[in-house]
Amino acid sequence: MTTITPEKLLAELRRAADVVAGIAATFSEEDVKAPSELPDWTRGHVLAHLCGIANAMARQLEFAAQGKTIELYDGGFDGRTRAIEMSAGHSVAEHRSDLDRALVRALAAFESLDGADWQRPISFRGGVVFDGGLALWREFVIHAADLGTGRGPETWSRPFCEHLFEFLAARVPDGQRFVLQPLGLPAVAIGTPGSRSTAVNGMLTDIAAWLAGRTPTLGSLRATAAADGVDLPALLPWPAGVPATR
Incomplete structure (x- = not known):
């Protein structure tokens, strides 16, 4: 990171x-x-x-x-x-x-x-x-x-995306763990250690866009749990500094 x-x-x-x-x-x-x-x-x-x-x-x-x-x-x-x-x-x-x-x-x-x-x-x-x-x-x-x-998000830099991974870990529901696996880069685990894991694979900027509630632009994201394909997991609301929806 x-x-x-x-x-x-x-x-x-x-x-x-x-x-x-x-x-x-x-x-x-x-x-x-x-x-x-x-x-x-x-x-x-x-x-x-x-x-x-x-x-x-x-x-x-x-x-x-x-x-x-x-x-x-x-x-x-x-x-x-x-x-x-x-x-x-x-x-x-x-x-x-x-x-x-x-x-x-x-x-x-x-x-x-x-x-x-x-x-x-x-x-x-x-x-x-x-x-x-x-x-x-x-x-x-x-x-x-x-x-x-x-x-769009495809222009976001690696440092910015990695910052979003850290900041938006707050969007992982309690009792879950996401293993973010950007193509060609080290995996990043966020959420509750030792909990049920879901792996999310794709381009770095697409994973960051998904976490930020935006539309991935470079390809499709793939989620797996226990080696089986699953839907992308639901996210908690954005961790707002003031009560907000955006």
Whole structure:
């Protein structure tokens, strides 16, 4: 498994933010109104959410620098939802402007960190700044795929997929163990040790996409249990930092 250091994470955040901004820069007025890959959300909803989470995480860091914590979104999950719905219908120029400002704010907050700052507590998941950086990385990369422009999970890097394996182990139901077997790479076991095992075979990015609730794009996944072919196992809900469905 690839070890993600603060320095590597910062580089990944910059790269992912560039991808998101680059996609948004190509959109027309009609493009932002078109459906995204997420149920009931247009691309405008996804852009509004990306803007919201970037600002929210920047705020986590700004308060952490003062030795304080603050909830992720004003008004909690309901506040998050209201803000997205209010902004989803903005013009493409408004979306780009809002997103650019949010990305600059978030990256500036992370770029200002010294070594010990990465371990300052934040309210998000009761974690630290480093956890917030990982979360923002996930949001940027996964929602870039959700924008539905042809840049799907097949573009996800090995370090990102391996991070998802670790983070999304929380989606394995109690009393089960998944042995993830990406083609040509070492197997990764997640879930409850010693429990009934299900092996999931396929391309690295396809396994990561399945765990993240997205559609595999490079091929089919195959699940086996006790050497017999079985259906892909059910997953628990995404381990959200706030009560959410996306």
